[in-house]
Amino acid sequence: MKILVTGGLGYIGSHTAVALQQAGFEVLIVDNMSNSSIDVLEGIAHITGTTPQFKYLDLREKEEVHHYFKTHKDIDGIIHFAASKAVGESVENPLLYYENNINTLVYLLQECHAHKIQNLIFSSSCTVYGEPDSLPITENAPIKVANSPYGNTKQISEEIIFDTTKVSDIKAIALRYFNPIGAHESTEIGELPLGVPQNLVPFITQTAIGLREQLSVFGNDYPTEDGSCIRDYIHVMDLAEAHVVALQRLLENKNKEAFEVFNVGTGKGSSVFEVIKAFEKVSGTSLNYKVVDRRPGDVIAVYADTTRANKELGWKAKRDLEEALRSAWKWEEKVRRES
Ligand code: UD1
Numbered sequence: 542m543k544i545l546v547t548g549g550l551g552y553i554g555s556h557t558a559v560a561l562q563q564a565g566f567e568v569l570i571v572d573n574m575s576n577s578s579i580d581v582l583e584g585i586a587h588i589t590g591t592t593p594q595f596k597y598l599d600l601r602e603k604e605e606v607h608h609y610f611k612t613h614k615d616i617d618g619i620i621h622f623a624a625s626k627a628v629g630e631s632v633e634n635p636l637l638y639y640e641n642n643i644n645t646l647v648y649l650l651q652e653c654h655a656h657k658i659q660n661l662i663f664s665s666s667c668t669v670y671g672e673p674d675s676l677p678i679t680e681n682a683p684i685k686v687a688n689s690p691y692g693n694t695k696q697i698s699e700e701i702i703f704d705t706t707k708v709s710d711i712k713a714i715a716l717r718y719f720n721p722i723g724a725h726e727s728t729e730i731g732e733l734p735l736g737v738p739q740n741l742v743p744f745i746t747q748t749a750i751g752l753r754e755q756l757s758v759f760g761n762d763y764p765t766e767d768g769s770c771i772r773d774y775i776h777v778m779d780l781a782e783a784h785v786v787a788l789q790r791l792l793e794n795k796n797k798e799a800f801e802v803f804n805v806g807t808g809k810g811s812s813v814f815e816v817i818k819a820f821e822k823v824s825g826t827s828l829n830y831k832v833v834d835r836r837p838g839d840v841i842a843v844y845a846d847t848t849r850a851n852k853e854l855g856w857k858a859k860r861d862l863e864e865a866l867r868s869a870w871k872w873e874e875k876v877r878r879e880s
Contacts, residue, residue: 543567545616548623550577552732553721555585556781562589564785571598576735584729600645610652618660618788627739631691642694650705660791662784665699665715667843668692677846680802688838706799714787719773719806719845721780723865724872731872746873749826758813760835765842769813773806773844776860780805786854806845807858823867
């Protein structure tokens with residue numbers, strides 16, 4: 542079975558490409574390398590023994606996309622990662638986000654329709670829930686007004702896919718990711734943020750390795766036990782494996798509705814201070830950090846109710862926070878050794 546992975550050189554895409562190949566799928570990758578590197582292909586090949594077929598493609602180029610599908614007719618399913626994901630950047634440049642995350646999805650769906658590609662897995666986010674009314678959060682929780690254009694693109698994308706599945710043969714699953722962290726245990730692939738990391742764990746590892754002077758903890762006066770925000774940090778390989786089982790569900794026609802959504806998290810919330818402590822423990826380092834003001838737009842606490850994914854997909858996160866942080870640290874050490 543041939544699976545197209547858009548954004549397959551990116552952080553989650555590359556780990557999913559590995560999981561797909563290990564499950565026996567043939568992987569085709571398209572990527573515009575806006576936030577990734579061609580070296581990732583080699584990393585995937587080192588782990589799996591197979592180099593995925595790769596084509597540089599910017600999905601905003603409608604004609605190019607059209608041409609790609611005309612020349613690759615036997616695709617059985619698509620996992621669509623290619624998108625922009627920086628919350629702050631989306632506030633500053635909303636049109637970039639709407640073009641990059643929405644137009645591209647529309648073009649892809651048009652090609653799915655034209656070429657009878659019926660299986661689509663979409664990268665969604667727990668950001669669609671906004672500040673939850675109750676925790677853990679289930680898929681039935683209300684979708685709140687998005688607090689950034691980025692979040693809005695995830696909400697709109699889910700709606701676009703849902704509307705399309707109603708009037709076509711396309712079946713789709715949106716996976717609502719919580720906070721992916723960590724790297725493949727081989728350290729062949731991992732997260733490579735461009736510039737200053739916006740996310741907690743890459744900022745922690747870059748601080749510990751000496752690339753950043755100090756981690757800023759955004760607020761210690763939240764109504765949580767230790768005053769810092771709570772998130773559900775999931776090992777990227779657990780997340781990658783969720784894509785494989787979701788895809789298999791569609792390919793085997795086991796889906797119950799044409800469009801389904803699943804939370805993909807561990808079900809366990811960890812505060813920023815808990816993450817710092819766990820990191821210090823697994824790395825044997827002492828992290829330089831200070832508490833600063835809250836970051837605008839941060840929700841206080843969010844973690845997943847994963848019952849639906851457990852029952853319907855037979856999937857459960859297998860790795861814990863410490864294992865994920867250990868892999869993130871191993872990756873950071875390797876990247877810096879080589880640079
Ligand atoms: C958010 C979205 C997520 C989206 C991601 C894209 C929510 C709940 N989550 O993740 O869906 O995919 O952006 O980037 O909307 N922190 C610090 N110091 C730092 C960095 C982060 O204290 O230098 C804290 C944050 O305040 C937060 C936690 O660490 O409490 C995690 O932050 P981050 O890694 O940026 O992820 P989210 O904002 O949760």
